[in-house]
Amino acid sequence: MTQVNRLSGGLIDRNAPLSFRFDGKTYQGHKGDTLASALLANGVRLMGRSFKYHRPRGVMTAGSEEPNALVELRSGAAQEPNTRATTAELFDGLEANSQNRWPSLAWDALAINDTFSNFLTAGFYYKTFMWPRAFWEKLYEPIIRKAAGLGSISFEPDPDQYDKGFRHCDLLIIGAGPTGLAAALTAGRAGLDVILADEDFALGGRLNAEQFDVGDQSGAHWAANTVAELASLPNVRVMARTSILGAFDHGIYGAVERVSDHLARPEAGKPRQILWRIYTKRALLCAGAMERPIGFENNDRPGIMLASAMRAYANRWAATPAQEIAVFTNNDDGHRTAADLAAKGVTVAAVIDTRENAPKTGSYEVLAGAEITGTQGRLGLRSVDVKMANGQTRRIACGALGVSGGWNPNVHLTCHQRGKPEWREDIAGFVPGAVLPQGMSVAGAAQGIFPTAACMMSGAEAATDICADLGAPTPAIDLPSTEDAPVNITPFWHVQGAKRAWLDQQNDVTAKDVKLAHQENFVSVEHLKRYTTLGMATDQGKTSNIPGLAIMAELSGKQIPQVGTTIFRPPYTPTAIGALAGRSRDEDFRPTRKTPSHVWAEEQGAQFVEVGMWLRAQYFPRPGETHWRQSVDREVLQTRNSVGICDVTTLGKIDVQGADAAAFLNKIYANGFAKLPVGKVRYGLMLREDGIAMDDGTAARFAEDHFVVTTTTANAVPVYRHMEFVRQCLFPNMDVQLISTTEAWAQFSVAGPNARKLLQKVVDAEHDISNEAFPYMACGQITVANGLRARLFRISFSGELAYEIAVPTRYGDAMIRKLVEAGKEFDAVVYGTEALGVMRIEKGHAAGNELNGTTTALNLGMGRMVSKKKDSIGSTLSERDGLNTEDALKLVGFKPVDTEHPVPAGAHLMTKGDPVNAAHDQGYITSACYSPNLGCHIGIGYLKSGDTRLGEVVRLVSPLTGLDHDVEVVSAHFVDPEGERLRA
Amino acid sequence: MIIHHPILGPRDSAEFTYLGDANLIHRPDWQAEDALAQFTDYGYQRKNPAGVHRELWFHEQGDRSWLVVTRNTVTHEITKVELARDVARAEGRDT
Structure with a gap:
């Protein structure tokens, strides 16, 4: 097909023909074309259907403000809806389809909406689909969504990559038209570190779109030559295809660079787009101006x-x-x-x-x-x-x-920090107000200065002022002579009497809709926007807002500035979600932390589970095991019968050193630590200042002035933060230092009757770890494997004779292999988090489910641990009446009366004979498991006055899942209640 | 936002964790007659001003200093940044 409407001249490369498809039909264009320009050259005016009435629409603008010519670009997973044909750079093989039409663009069945336009006016949905209420979600909304709307999505994952980057500069110049180029030349020659950014692929702004000369060359030539000089300066970075999306606090700007959108597919290793965060000392807005339309009857053809x-x-x-x-x-x-x-x-x-x-x-x-x-x-x-x-x-x-209804300065970015634009009568437009984002100034058409010569002068002067501010000497710049026509405009917003004068073509809002909103007493311009949808959607009313305001002013008998503008917010142009996500997607959504025994566990075919950012071995299936519980039961029984090994590196470890280390721990923990002897470990309960339990763990004293504190896996970071707060803000004169060493030590639990025998094969002989020399709750710095430094703690989460042994992380893999090897003669098992959980529930130990942010030491059965003799965080508020009622929840155990019944966590507890409702709630199950030692399901949880109700049978209910059966209240210590095993 | 760390210079606020009102430094005396009432105020009463606010920020992705940042909550202008430890000492916290 020939390009019937192709003219002579222009900035397209006629030696580079490109072939593209629109709605299945093949056309020819040239390098330098946009999709819109190539379609026009091919005689195509019809490019889309409108949002609501499905009216035929063509292209309205030649830039990013386009409301009408929105297309679906590319196909398959790469398909992108609502892409503006005016900014889509043509490439060979480009594929585009029109949107919101069926069966075809020229014959669209839903164009019938246009016939019923009298009904479909502003607020139509609000008024019509009111009743019955349930119909909205099931009937009305799906139909409306299908009929109205823009492009469709592929429902496939985005195949492209996106990056994020950071840049710093003295001066960010936004827009590379005549103003921005003059400013960049001035600041660039003065030696400032400059970034010049423009959303277009050809820099020069209107200079590329006008006939007039600049000096003795065409505007486009002057622009190209100037850009070439700027690009040759080492202190100037020219960023084409880069939209500045927002002006944020303290001189930070967001930008998206379209690295590969002009290519059929990104080059190998290159992202599609990059989201930049640009830190600036100063910014100069040279964003130019946008023309606005006039409203008249059927002005949307x-x-x-x-x-x-x-x-x-x-x-x-x-x-x-x-x-x-x-x-x-x-x-x-x-x-x-x-x-x-x-x-x-x-x-x-x-x-x-x-x-x-x-x-x-x-x-x-x-x-x-x-x-x-x-x-x-x-x-x-x-x-x-x-x-x-x-x-x-x-x-x-x-x-x-x-x-042409006149020009609006592009004030958007000046308003991103709540700046309010001001009306200027002589140009009949809003210009930036006095309050600008920190470090920003404005020049050229964006400031309401329209003649090209004056724009260049304004850009150069603004840059000179900035250079002076930043202490850079500015050489004088000779600006070329160019167009200098004065602005002559008589405001004219819409032709009176028009029935359907389109203001916002993207949202199908007419002058009549604005009138209706006014009649219905929508006074605030923000309400007008929401009610009529004027200025919403992808173009954010760039061409329609001001005409809408003008009509609103006319109707209410006000001046335009009295009506005011809606608030401009980032992003300036629509931004792909992929660009905002960058590389943070799929498995890289957040970091993955692997334990020191991860490789070994993978070799064993372990099943892994996410615990925060950690991947931990959940259980280790053996051949023949078909259900996870078989593996877990085996791991539990083997540990309790002989010995088990578990990687517990993920627990937080905080090194506390200094003369006041013990005094500091006394503040942090509810219970006392001052008298803990060197070489001993103590369990510690940490409260929040409001008296609620925060975390628990152990503190081991290696020296008078040296403790190692452990935290739960989930709270390692918040506990460290809290401890630093207490140290720096509350007790600033204490001689104590903290450092997190969670990643520095690989730590393994060795538990079971044969734990000591196993460890004696690993720990160097000079360290006596017999029960007498190294009793329950002992700790020490030892060596293993002929001299490797290690730490040994005799602590037990499982209730067995148990130790935790720590070696520097880089020896973690060797250590797990050594432990397994040494354990062979005892039939040692390596267990995962499931068996760990089963054993701690069997022992009645609290964990995250019990320390759930609502429970106190009293609830946990540790009320007496909160020392009244000293000040500690949370001790005062833990004495509040509301936390110390007669019937306070107490942590107890539960066993089903019929041993076949489950005891699911989350189930609630009711006194027998009481109705099942919230008012009679007696408590709830927090943790539950199948106990292979007891041969039934067990649970621990909170029950009102639970400690006095041992032996009572209560109802366990879960109305959601239909559970309702009896459980017996028992001690939470299901296994070895006297603690004989762990002292063995 | 950019926070001018007294030791490390200008840093992006993304490196910090926010806590809130710097009055949290003023932890009451646990042995006071009305300690419970004082702690209740300390724990639960906040001014939440639209304007100048002294607040605690933790440089978690940095040197782990707690800072007292004086910031206008309306404009986000930051007029002062101090080490919380210095503030606490200057205010006479004794231990």
Whole structure:
């Protein structure tokens, strides 16, 4: 197919033809095209269907503000919905499809919505789908979601990679138009560390879209030469295809660089996009301005676009939407479109200017004081109806119409820290307010300065001021002479009497909808936005907000600045979720921590479980075992009958040293540590300041001034943070230092009747670990395997004769192999977290399920451990009445009366004969397991006054799962209640 | 946000963990007559101002200093950063 609407000139590479597909049809374009420019060159004006009414729509802009020409780009897993055809860079093989139409773009069944538009006005959903309530979720919403909407998603994982990066600079210049380039030259030559970022792939902004010269060369040439000079400066980094998304606190900017979106697929090893966090000393906003439309009857037909966009397509991309065009304007700038297209050989049917004093700008007809009252052409513009100054109506044939309602400075980023823009009457637009994000200044069109020469001057001056601020000497810059036309505009927002004048084409909001909202007393502009949806969705109303505000002002008899604007928030343009996630997805969503015995456990075919970020061996299935409980039961019984080994490295370890180490632990723990002898370990209970149990563990005293504290796996980080808080903020004069050594030591539990015999084969002979020399709760620094330093603790979580032995982490793998080897003669078993859990429940030891953030020492049965003789964190508030009631929950054990019954954690407990409801709740099961030693399920949990109810039978209920049976209240110490084994 | 650490210079706030009101330094005397009431206020009463606020930040991904940061909760302007330990000592915490 030929490119029927391709013009001469432009910045496309005619030696690089590209082939692409749109809605299944193949077209040709050139390198340098966007999807939108290539479609226009191929005579395609119809590019999409509108959100609500499914009206045929064409491209409206030539930039990232595009509301209409949204397409699904690429296919399969890489398919991306709602991509703007105006920013999609053409590449060979590009595949795009239109959205929100069925069965085809030209014939869309749901265009029938348009016929019922009288019903589908603002607030339609709120008013209509009110009743019956249950229908909303099941019936109305699914239908509406299907009928209305934008693109579809692939439901497949994103196949691309995204990265995150950090950059630092003295000055970030946002936008590489004439203002930004002049500023970058000034600051770059002065030696500042500069980043120049622009969302476009061709830098230069409007210079690439205009005919006028800069100095003795074309604007595009001047831009290209300037960018080349900047790129040659070592202190300037030029970032094309990079959108600044937001201005954040303290001079930090977010940006997304589209590294590979202009390629069929990313180069090997390259990400698709990079999310940058840019730290700046100063930022200069040179984001330019955006043209805004005028509202008139049926102003949304394919072929009707912004005048500046039409001019950009002709000048930069050598494409025109039609061979015969017209222009509708309220200012001088619109005439430039007519002049430029006429110069390219396009027929200009007329320039319709709302001003009586419209200038005569070319050989085409200018209709002064005229308005457009209607348009024709369902799938593409055919003609416009013009009401002349003399009141007569004329129909003018044209295939495209350029509309110019004036220019809005791009103030968005100035408002990201709640800055409020201010109205300027002479340009009929908002400019940045006085309060800007820290370190930001604004220059050029973004500041309301429109003539190109003045823009360059403004950019250079702003850069000079910044250089002076940062102490860099600034050489004078000779700026070339260029376009310097004054702004001549008479505000004109919409043609009166129009029934369907589209303001927000993305959301199908008309001037009438704004009127309706006003009638229904939506006074606040924020409410107007939510009620009508004006300014929402992917374009965030970049072209529609100001005309909407103008109409709101007119209706309420206010001035535009009194109506105010809605709040601009990041991101400036739609951003792929993938870019925000970066590499933090799938298995890299967060770090994975592996224990020192991980490789060995993998070799054994262990089943692993996630515990926080740790991967721990859950159990070790043996051949012939078909159910996890077979493995776990075996591991438990073998440990209790002989000896078991378990990697317990994940427990937090904190080294506490200093003259006041014992005094410090006295503050941290509810129980006392001052009198703990060297060479001994003590269990410690840590409270939060509000008296609730925080964590538990042990503290081993290796010297008068040296303790090693352990924490639970889950609380290793918060406990360390808490201890540093107590040390630095509460007791700043204590002589004590803390360091986390969790990762420094590989630690193994060795438990069971043969534990000592096994360890005696591993521990060097000079260390006596007999029961007499190394009794229960002893600790010591020893050596293993002929001199390797190690730490030995005689502590027990399982209730057996048990030790924990620690070696430097790099010896962890060797240590597990040595222990297993030494254990062979005792038929030692290595057990995982499941068996660990079974044995601690059998022993009634509390863990995370019991220390659940609502329970106190009293609940845990450790009330008397809280020393009243000393001050410790939480001791005072633990005495509150509410925490010490007569019927306080107490930790006890539970056994089913019928031993076949389960005892699931989370089940609640009721007194026999009481109704089953919350008011009669007696407590709940916290941890449960099958006990191979008792031959039935057991549980531990909290029961009101539980310690006085041993032997009582209570009801265990779980209304959710239909459980209701009897359990007996027993001591939580199911195995060896006297503790004889662990002292053996 | 950027926090100017008194020892380490400007650091991204992402390196820190936030705790809250710096009044948490003012832990009451456990032996006071009305210790329970004092601890209740200490534990539960916060000013939550829209404006200047002194608050505790922990440099968890850094040197593990607790800092007292004076920050405007409306504008996020940070006017002062001190080591919490220095603040606690200056306020006369005795141990």
